Amino acid sequence: MKIIVTGSLGNISQPLTQILVIQGHAVTVVSSNPEKKAVIENLGAIPAIGSISDVNFLTQTFKGADAVYTMIPLSFTEPDLGDYLRRMAQNYAQALKEAGTKRIVVLSGWAADLVKSENVEHLFDGLDASVTIMRPGSFxxxxxxxxxxxxxxxxxxxxxxxxxxxxxxxxxxxxxxxxxxxxxxxxxVFVSPIDIADAVAEELILLPSGKNIRYVGSExxxxxxxxxxxxxxxxxxxxxxxxxxxxxxxxxxxxxxxxxxxxxxxxxxxxxxxxxxxxxxxxxxxxxxxxxxxxxxxxxxxxxxxxx
Ligand SMILES: NC(=O)c1ccc[n+]([C@@H]2O[C@H](COP(=O)([O-])OP(=O)(O)OC[C@H]3O[C@@H](n4cnc5c(N)ncnc54)[C@H](OP(=O)(O)O)[C@@H]3O)[C@@H](O)[C@H]2O)c1
Incomplete structure (x- = not known):
């Protein structure tokens, strides 16, 4: 399968990329840092250098993919975290729609539906795709x-x-x-990013109907x-x-x-x-x-x- 992993070589995305490459998938890794290119290639993946704030970049990157893993890096400099998360989730939703992606795995968190200002899961609702929301505990x-x-x-x-x-x-x-x-x-509930990566990798190759939620924990x-x-x-x-x-x-x-x-x-x-x-x-x-x-x-x- 052709799979897009956002989140660069982050806590989840690096082990996720390694798992998917070992499984034989063609993996593209999104990073905002051109200096990560070589390391991504060394993992056996294709780097896509650009920002998740750029819808056109995301759309081009997602085109032709069988499945996409989306994550929004936390920002401690944005004055309004909820507003930032909404903007980034809307970028993803628009790009996924335009690219016609059929399988999407979205990283969220286990407190998402209890913190309204932060919950952006619903922005992935209108897509003609199979969507799984991952809700991990505390890393x-x-x-x-x-x-x-x-x-x-x-x-x-x-x-x-x-x-x-x-x-x-x-x-x-x-x-x-x-x-x-x-x-x-x-x-x-504490969780290892390696266990989250395992769960995301499992999900990416499935095609359940509609929208699903999966909680992830380690201990x-x-x-x-x-x-x-x-x-x-x-x-x-x-x-x-x-x-x-x-x-x-x-x-x-x-x-x-x-x-x-x-x-x-x-x-x-x-x-x-x-x-x-x-x-x-x-x-x-x-x-x-x-x-x-x-x-x-x-x-x-x-x-x-x-x-x-
Ligand atoms: N910490 C927790 O307990 C917890 C619990 C539940 C959910 N979460 C969620 O987990 C997420 C963090 O996941 P993680 O730990 O796997 O990630 P991470 O290690 O923080 O890595 C995220 C990577 O995203 C890349 N990035 C940053 N800004 C970007 C941009 N504008 N465009 C493209 N890429 C960008 C950065 O790499 P480059 O410099 O290479 O671009 C960064 O290393 C958070 O969003 C949080 O909501 C966390």
Whole structure:
């Protein structure tokens, strides 16, 4: 099959490309960076260099493909995350329609239907195609963004908040604590991007009718259990994941000069995870869990942690 993979050599798209190439498919990888060309070719795929903000580029790239995997990279600079996601999803939908693509696998997230401002899944509804929406839990790879914080303070938190942790600590006097309006004993479905890649690869070669939703997870744990697994791998078994209120979180993000709408969306996303509703939805769908457990990832994490 001729398959288009967006997301360049990202957490999901690199293993996805490797799987599809091994299976014998003709794979085109979309990257915005011309310097990635050689690496993409070395994986046995064809690079398509351009931006997902360019509908014409997407349309040309999708023409003649049997299946397309779409993802929207997160942006922390866009003032309104929901608006950015809508624009990118509309670009995809228009290009897929014009290219006449019949099989589409869309990356979303497990909190998508609980965070209205962020949910763009419906923009793929009007297409004359078989569409599967992937709803993965929280990526293991988010832990990489905690490295500086763990080194400095010994507490684990969540992706974006970490970028502002120094300032937050300064402003609130909560030095050594983290951050995230989910955490502590909240139960979360964590997922390896490798397991997501496996699931996307399975989906791309199927042709189910209409629209389908597939949840993806690797291991369900409390945040503190996850912190312990990561902490043990780096000889800090006492590592904790501290839970903040929505108000504290929002205040911190605003003080850190994050655009207001973006801050609100992030707090809403994490609040949905803290509420347990995302977990409830996940359980209702009863997906089969993937094979990569957090302890496996923790070894990789420890190697990166010690190198930094
Ligand atoms: N983190 C989580 O817990 C979580 C949970 C659920 C869902 N998600 C979703 O997962 C997605 C991230 O997936 P991932 O981790 O596999 O991706 P990733 O590792 O963040 O990689 C995305 C790649 O997209 C490319 N890119 C960036 N801007 C582009 C543009 N304008 N046009 C074309 N390509 C562009 C970049 O590579 P180049 O520089 O080569 O272009 C980038 O490395 C997010 O969108 C998020 O919504 C995340």
């Amino acid at each position: 293991y790879t988010n832990f990489y963004q905690s490295i500086d914080l763990i080194k400095g303070k010994g507490v684990i938190g969540k992706f974006l908040t970490l970028r502002y942790s120094g300032l937050w600590s300064l402003l609130t006097g909560k030095t050594g604590l983290l951050m995230g309006n989910y955490g502590g004993d909240d139960r979360i 369900e744990l409390t945040c503190n259990q996850a912190a312990k697994i990561i902490g043990t791998a780096i000889s800090k078994p006492w590592l904790k994941w501290v839970l903040l209120s929505d108000k504290e979180m929002l205040q911190g993000l605003k003080m850190a000069k994050l655009p207001e709408k973006l801050a609100e969306t992030l707090v809403e996303m994490q609040a949905a995870m803290h509420s347990g509703k995302t977990l409830e939805n996940f359980h209702k769908n009863q997906p089969k869990m993937g094979k990569v457990k957090l302890a496996d990832f923790a070894e990789e994490f420890a190697a990166v942690y010690h190198k930094k």
